[in-house]
Amino acid sequence: MKNIKSLLIISIISIITLISVTSLFASNIGRHVYGLISEMYNGAHFDNFTQEDAMSLDTWSGQGMATFKDSDQNTPNIIEGNNCKTIVINRTSGWEVFVFRPAYGSASNTAPKEMNLYYGGSVKFLARSSFTSVLTAKVGVQLNTSGTGHKVKTLSQLGFVADGNWHEISIPLDSSFGISSSDDLGAVIGLFTFQPMTLITGHSIDIDNVRWVKPGMGTFNATLKNISDNGNAAKITWDAQTVFKQRWKAADQYVELDLDMDTSTNWSLKIYTNNGAADKKGLVDTSSGTSVLPMCWRIVKRKMPYDYYDWGGTRQQATFNIGEDLYEENGEIKGRLYDAGVANPEPTYNTWFYFLDYSDKNNFTTDEQDYVTCWKLKGFHSAAGPDNYWGMYDGADDTVTTEGRYPKIYFGADFEKAADLTYSAQIRLELTYE
Amino acid sequence: MKKFLTLLLVLASTILLSSTIFAAPPVTTDFSAEVSFAGLGSVEFDVTLKNVADNSPATKITWDPAGINFGNPGMDNLQWKAANVYAEMTKNITSSQGVVYIYQDNKSTVGNAVYVATAPRVTGGTQSSPEVAYNGLVKGGSNGGQFAYLPVTFKTSTVTVASPDTIMNAPGEYGQRYLTDVSDTGWVKDVYRTVANAEGFSEDVGEYGLYPITGSSSVSTGYMYFSAGFHDVYGGNTFGSNHIIFEVISE
Numbered sequence: 001m002k003n004i005k006s007l008l009i010i011s012i013i014s015i016i017t018l019i020s021v022t023s024l025f026a027s028n029i030g031r032h033v034y035g036l037i038s039e040m041y042n043g044a045h046f047d048n049f050t051q052e053d054a055m056s057l058d059t060w061s062g063q064g065m066a067t068f069k070d071s072d073q074n075t076p077n078i079i080e081g082n083n084c085k086t087i088v089i090n091r092t093s094g095w096e097v098f099v100f101r102p103a104y105g106s107a108s109n110t111a112p113k114e115m116n117l118y119y120g121g122s123v124k125f126l127a128r129s130s131f132t133s134v135l136t137a138k139v140g141v142q143l144n145t146s147g148t149g150h151k152v153k154t155l156s157q158l159g160f161v162a163d164g165n166w167h168e169i170s171i172p173l174d175s176s177f178g179i180s181s182s183d184d185l186g187a188v189i190g191l192f193t194f195q196p197m198t199l200i201t202g203h204s205i206d207i208d209n210v211r212w213v214k215p216g217m218g219t220f221n222a223t224l225k226n227i228s229d230n231g232n233a234a235k236i237t238w239d240a241q242t243v244f245k246q247r248w249k250a251a252d253q254y255v256e257l258d259l260d261m262d263t264s265t266n267w268s269l270k271i272y273t274n275n276g277a278a279d280k281k282g283l284v285d286t287s288s289g290t291s292v293l294p295m296c297w298r299i300v301k302r303k304m305p306y307d308y309y310d311w312g313g314t315r316q317q318a319t320f321n322i323g324e325d326l327y328e329e330n331g332e333i334k335g336r337l338y339d340a341g342v343a344n345p346e347p348t349y350n351t352w353f354y355f356l357d358y359s360d361k362n363n364f365t366t367d368e369q370d371y372v373t374c375w376k377l378k379g380f381h382s383a384a385g386p387d388n389y390w391g392m393y394d395g396a397d398d399t400v401t402t403e404g405r406y407p408k409i410y411f412g413a414d415f416e417k418a419a420d421l422t423y424s425a426q427i428r429l430e431l432t433y434e
Numbered sequence: 435m436k437k438f439l440t441l442l443l444v445l446a447s448t449i450l451l452s453s454t455i456f457a458a459p460p461v462t463t464d465f466s467a468e469v470s471f472a473g474l475g476s477v478e479f480d481v482t483l484k485n486v487a488d489n490s491p492a493t494k495i496t497w498d499p500a501g502i503n504f505g506n507p508g509m510d511n512l513q514w515k516a517a518n519v520y521a522e523m524t525k526n527i528t529s530s531q532g533v534v535y536i537y538q539d540n541k542s543t544v545g546n547a548v549y550v551a552t553a554p555r556v557t558g559g560t561q562s563s564p565e566v567a568y569n570g571l572v573k574g575g576s577n578g579g580q581f582a583y584l585p586v587t588f589k590t591s592t593v594t595v596a597s598p599d600t601i602m603n604a605p606g607e608y609g610q611r612y613l614t615d616v617s618d619t620g621w622v623k624d625v626y627r628t629v630a631n632a633e634g635f636s637e638d639v640g641e642y643g644l645y646p647i648t649g650s651s652s653v654s655t656g657y658m659y660f661s662a663g664f665h666d667v668y669g670g671n672t673f674g675s676n677h678i679i680f681e682v683i684s685e
Contacts, residue, residue, distance in 0.1 A: 255465065413469075
């Protein structure tokens with residue numbers, strides 16, 4: 001009888017513990033990578049959309065001697081997405097600590113976050129400056145309001161080099177940074193802090209891709225879904241009756257991407273057909289294997305169709321209307337695909353990409369390597385044309401807060417030359433990273 | 435009590451560890467794409483004769499006798515001459531089973547009796563098992579026979595030609611095939627007899643089978659030109675064929 005009672009108590013305690021752990025995953029906290037200032041990763045929101053992930057910039061200052069501002073069109077060579085942050089010294093006296101607080105509405109509403117699962121991982125960010133004065137700046141995290149709760153090191157101690165190039169800095173979330181155990185991360189009130197120390201007017205530093213990262217690799221998922229109901233799908237398909245003998249038609253499915261792994265700055269996601277031959281870069285008939293219907297793909301930040309503002313400020317809608325323009329270049333007839341459903345279709349702004357086949361990847365030119373890349377640190381491959389266009393900005397009202405950062409890949413095929421056959425293709429996504 | 439505490443510690447650490455198991459990210463992710471148009475195809479084909487000179491409608495394929503020398507030049511020195519009339523073909527073939535054949539039936543008794551063949555020419559084989567042929571233009575009133583057939587070739591194109599003699603090269607060169615007859619020894623409906631299918635208008639047959647005219651799968655109109663090899667022609671002779679047949683197969 002005594003033994004039975006003891007066993008019962010143990011079981012109850014273990015169940016309670018499990019529930020506590022599960023509740024950490026209600027927001028983006030708990031993902032392998034939690035983005036603070038990041039266009040690539042899901043994480044905090046500065047728009048008060050969700051209370052769970054709300055973030056506010058708290059300027060903790062005396063006299064305020066620096067400005068924390070957004071990048072603009074004059075900010076050169078941003079390598080993560082389209083935007084970064086810049087801290088500029090604007091006076092030579094006073095002090096200032098910039099603190100990213102988990103707060104909804106204002107910093108005064110700070111709600112400490114349980115970041116225990118990130119113990120043993122790190123807070124990482126990109127930094128760039130050509131001013132050696134920034135080497136004395138202190139960066140870190142604030143664990144609590146006590147005098148010893150603010151854990152910092154200088155950029156110099158963290159290995160930053162002020163050579164004008166981007167460098168990845170890592171703040172270890174362990175004892176080497178004064179964080180003795182995961183318990184210390186149980187109520188974090190400052191997820192990232194930055195304090196300039198050497199005050200020289202005009203000196204600045206760019207900061208980008210600030211994120212909390214758990215130990216280990218994380219995951220990357222690509223999920224095939226139906227456009228109609230966003231339910232999981234087994235194959236990419238088209239309605240045969242509708243598309244037979246028609247020019248370019250979008251498929252009834254899309255792939256949703258979820259990047260939750262900490263990659264290097266040199267990572268990329270490439271997309272190909274995988275049909276075993278360079279010329280089989282589309283749907284191949286299953287009877288003779290000789291007839292190929294060309295295929296294409298497009299990557300966007302949100303579900304299509306969606307509304308956005310173009311560079312001229314005109315309201316547009318990204319559509320499934322795939323246009324093809326043939327043109328001559330160096331005596332060769334080439335094709336390019338574009339969104340023919342926008343108000344002013346532009347055949348030279350190519351938002352759809354012809355597929356190339358995986359079997360030929362070792363023969364790709366540098367341009368072709370770029371061509372098959374759909375996502376990388378700079379952003380998704382929104383279009384080709386006079387230039388290659390990368391980034392995470394798609395011109396829409398930023399409803400990313402409703403959809404999260406889950407880029408979508410859509411597919412199309414040209415059925416003009418289809419015969420009454422069955423056609424199939426293998427599509428491959430390849431993530432490479434260092 | 436000691437055992438109880440130990441067990442609790444083990445359970446707690448197990449829960450923590452299970453939340454830190456990381457899945458290695460896949461290097462590649464594959465998807466399948468598929469669509470089936472089985473049963474959706476169709477076959478439409480039509481052919482009309484037109485005069486080379488002015489593209490006006492014609493009722494039969496004819497040759498201008500001017501320039502054809504009388505006599506027997508020998509079978510190695512045939513006088514090849516293009517016809518005055520060409521065939522304009524229109525197609526819309528979306529069925530993988532769709533195919534158009536061309537062939538003759540010179541033994542058929544339907545039509546002008548002077549061109550009905552009953553005697554073939556021998557083209558090979560043995561005395562006891564000869565290979566024979568009935569194809570070509572039959573000398574009028576001859577019923578056929580060894581030297582009573584003029585070979586005819588055809589060539590397809592997706593553009594009209596003002597002077598067909600310029601494109602009708604000697605038989606055997608790429609793009610030019612003989613008209614054949616259903617009664618020829620070993621005759622079958624095969625790629626050699628194919629004029630068009632879902633891949634387009636057929637240009638020729640070679641090592642890898644049937645070669646369509648490049649890009650002609652989406653071209654609806656094509657043209658066929660004819661040439662005949664004249665030999666043993668004398669004043670008063672006529673040559674003809676009652677049946678040059680385009681057969682359309684849809685399944």
